[in-house]
Amino acid sequence: MGFTPSTIKEKLARPLIELEGELACSRCPLYEQRIERGEIVVLSEGSLDADIMFIGEGPNANEAKNGHPFLGAAGNNLDLLLAFAKVNRNRVIVANMVQCAPWRYRDLINKWEIGKPKKKENIDECSPWLDYKIMTSKVTLIVPLGTTALKKFLPTTIGKAHGRVFEIEYTPNKIEDLNLPPGTPTSKKLLIMPQYHPAITVNDPKKREIIARDYASINDAANRLVEPPPIEKYTIVKTQDDWDALDREIRAAKRFCFDYETTGLDYQVDWAVGIAFSTDGETGWYIPTFDDWFDRHKVIEWMAGYLEDPEYEVIAHNANFEFHITNTELGRTANTTNYKDTMIEYYLLESEWIGLKDVALRVLHIRMTQIMEFIGKKKDQHRTMLDASRENLEGVGMYACADAAITMKLHFIAEERLHAGGVVDD
Numbered sequence: 001m002g003f004t005p006s007t008i009k010e011k012l013a014r015p016l017i018e019l020e021g022e023l024a025c026s027r028c029p030l031y032e033q034r035i036e037r038g039e040i041v042v043l044s045e046g047s048l049d050a051d052i053m054f055i056g057e058g059p060n061a062n063e064a065k066n067g068h069p070f071l072g073a074a075g076n077n078l079d080l081l082l083a084f085a086k087v088n089r090n091r092v093i094v095a096n097m098v099q100c101a102p103w104r105y106r107d108l109i110n111k112w113e114i115g116k117p118k119k120k121e122n123i124d125e126c127s128p129w130l131d132y133k134i135m136t137s138k139v140t141l142i143v144p145l146g147t148t149a150l151k152k153f154l155p156t157t158i159g160k161a162h163g164r165v166f167e168i169e170y171t172p173n174k175i176e177d178l179n180l181p182p183g184t185p186t187s188k189k190l191l192i193m194p195q196y197h198p199a200i201t202v203n204d205p206k207k208r209e210i211i212a213r214d215y216a217s218i219n220d221a222a223n224r225l226v227e228p229p230p231i232e233k234y235t236i237v238k239t240q241d242d243w244d245a246l247d248r249e250i251r252a253a254k255r256f257c258f259d260y261e262t263t264g265l266d267y268q269v270d271w272a273v274g275i276a277f278s279t280d281g282e283t284g285w286y287i288p289t290f291d292d293w294f295d296r297h298k299v300i301e302w303m304a305g306y307l308e309d310p311e312y313e314v315i316a317h318n319a320n321f322e323f324h325i326t327n328t329e330l331g332r333t334a335n336t337t338n339y340k341d342t343m344i345e346y347y348l349l350e351s352e353w354i355g356l357k358d359v360a361l362r363v364l365h366i367r368m369t370q371i372m373e374f375i376g377k378k379k380d381q382h383r384t385m386l387d388a389s390r391e392n393l394e395g396v397g398m399y400a401c402a403d404a405a406i407t408m409k410l411h412f413i414a415e416e417r418l419h420a421g422g423v424v425d426d
């Protein structure tokens with residue numbers, strides 16, 4: 001079946017969930033205007049299977065009369081942008097920050113006009129309706145359309161953030177007002193990908209190109225997120241033969257990325273429980289160096305041979321830390337001249353310091369496992385990667401391999417962009 005604006009609209013034109021009391025809501029002053037003007041609460045619409053939610057500011061006059069969001073020119077533009085971005089309609093929910101039209105009365109000319117829903121009390125009072133749907137649906141990617149919706153999730157503006165992907169742990173403000181079904185988590189990991197409101201293409205045609213480019217990456221972001229890293233190409237080195245195979249791969253590639261898993265972040269006292277490697281951004285290797293596994297001094301001495309050989313290119317994210325751990329272990333300073341730090345590469349490209357997981361999310365749209373999943377949150381910091389490795393070597397090994405492989409992949413992309421931008425010479 002074709003993917004046309006009318007079919008999208010048909011699919012979207014049904015409430016996502018209609019909560020008890022929602023259509024008669026009188027939580028904020030917009031209620032009185034709604035009753036006075038004979039309008040309807042405009043509920044969020046879309047599929048229960050949706051994983052992407054677009055959030056606008058509030059309904060316009062036509063939408064409030066008909067009770068559906070995103071009608072008219074802005075709605076048509078959204079439909080076209082979804083089609084252009086190849087976003088399957090079953091994956092989309094459309095919603096607003098406030099569900100009643102934010103009218104204001106102009107005394108002087110005795111006329112109503114549509115206003116902004118920026119009054120905090122309106123937005124705050126309406127938020128439980130929206131939050132309930134965010135928390136109970138399958139939504140993982142939120143697309144705020146404009147700064148008002150964006151500020152619900154991040155303290156920035158649409159001009160700065162449009163088209164980028166951010167990962168947040170979202171906890172609704174008025175969680176006690178939500179009356180969530182038993183067993184629903186009270187916080188949720190969300191990706192936020194702010195976009196300009198589709199109405200902008202009506203009012204400012206010059207922004208069309210930017211908007212088309214930004215929207216084109218929505219599907220990519222949503223799709224890639226559900227793909228885990230390719231762990232079938234990751235190997236935990238358990239025998240001398242495995243180690244020899246890694247050695248041959250490094251010799252053939254003449255380059256490698258490395259990444260330590262350590263007992264902590266103080267390189268003067270903490271030590272490596274394992275080292276991950278990748279030569280191509282696809283394969284990953286992990287040498288465990290705790291307990292009866294490999295002797296870490298021997299492994300680091302072996303690696304230092306390549307670190308100090310200028311014929312081998314060395315890549316790391318936040319290389320400073322990796323070199324400190326290496327040097328402490330060696331008892332001398334490894335003389336590494338041919339290395340690249342992806343943290344610096346992405347600073348040059350993005351003008352800010354970004355951690356590996358955030359770069360992976362922004363550039364590759366890959367959601368990587370966070371270290372907290374192994375060692376717990378800050379309040380529980382007595383657990384280390386040593387404990388986690390003893391309990392779950394396979395899990396830590398796959399996690400470490402992904403860090404090395406994705407760092408390598410990010411390096412290839414950064415290198416290409418830096419060359420293309422003339423930031424570095426060939």
Ligand code: SF4
Nearest residue numbers: 025027028099100126
């Ligand atoms: S805007 Fe929201 S909170 Fe205010 S009356 Fe309408 S539905 Fe209720």
